[in-house]
Amino acid sequence: MLAILAVTLPIYLIILLGYVTVRVGYSPPDTINALSQFTVRVCLPALIFSALTASGSAEALNWGVILGYLFASLAALFIGYGLMRRIFQQGAPEAWVHGLGIANSNSGFIGFAIASMVFPQTALPVLAWIMIVENAVIIPLAMISADVALEGSTTLSAAANRAFRSFIRNPLVLSIIAALTVRGIGLPLPEPLIKTIQMLASVAPVIALFVVGGIVARFNPSPFWRRTTAISVGKLVLHPALVFAVLSLWPGLAQEFVLTAVLFAAVPMLSIYPILGAKYGAEQVCATAFIVTVMLSFFTTNGLIWWMGVTGAVPLSQ
Secondary structure (H helix, E strand, O other): OOOHHHHHHHHHHHHHHHHHHOOOOOOOOHHEEEEEEEEEEHHHHHHHHHHHHHHOOOOOOHHHHHHHHHHHHHHHHHHHHHHHHHHOOOOOOHHHHHHHHHOOOOHHHHHHHHHHHHHEEEEEHHHHHHHHHHHHHHHHHHHHHHHOOOOOOOOOHHHHHHHHHHHHHHHHHHHHHHHHHHHHHOOOOOHHHHHHHHHHHHHHHHHHHHHHHHHHHHHOOOOOHHHHHHHHHHHHHHHHHHHHHHHOOOOOOHHHHHHHHHHHOOOOOOHHHHHHHOOOOOOHHHHHHHHHHHHHHHHHHHHHHHHHHHHHOOEEEE
């Protein structure tokens, strides 16, 4: 366990540093906003592009991982929606947003930082494949459903059109399209351009972790503990369990791909989760769930890595 903590503790210390610097006023909130935009619009697209165009990668897309992760995430989304509707009597818009909190991971900010330390060979391609699932299906589906369910706010066609426009302008999506195009036509990239992309990609994990801490510091917990607990358990336990169940049964998938995807599923929800919830009057619940999940993930993620080590998938001495 000490060997595992040596890997994960620096990650959470960077998150803590971001939290403290914003909480005490050393880093203004505007700094976190700027760093977040820089990470999402520049560093993460460079990371995804690098993952999909790397000359050493055997395949641009692994449809087993993509489809398996998609089915598991859809199951988590619908289970979360049903739980919030039936058990907590939430309105449909709030239920869809809370379901999204269970079914969508902070893959680019926290997930890659952890996975790259545990599974350095597979973390980058799996990140790219998971990003396709999250940005092309899970987030648009949840947001369209929430918008349509918000009585009188929009029609299905209007919500879908708005989601599509947002999708095609998403820098992560554009980086995926660009990478697949470059790889598909076999276009060689100049060495200086490759180095530039790699440099931008290399700073993404550290900045992203600092931003997560800063975002946590901007919100205060609310007393909605029953819903918060359900969302947190769903995100940290249900989602990775579903991913493991589906991918373990998928024929032909290497164990390392399966466990890397499970590790991505086991991290907290996306950082803008409270912002997404604000439109539907769920900001406080979403913010509290985000805070609690980030804190609990230190224990659950380390426990998951320990279990992987016990099974022999991860050397405990690394």
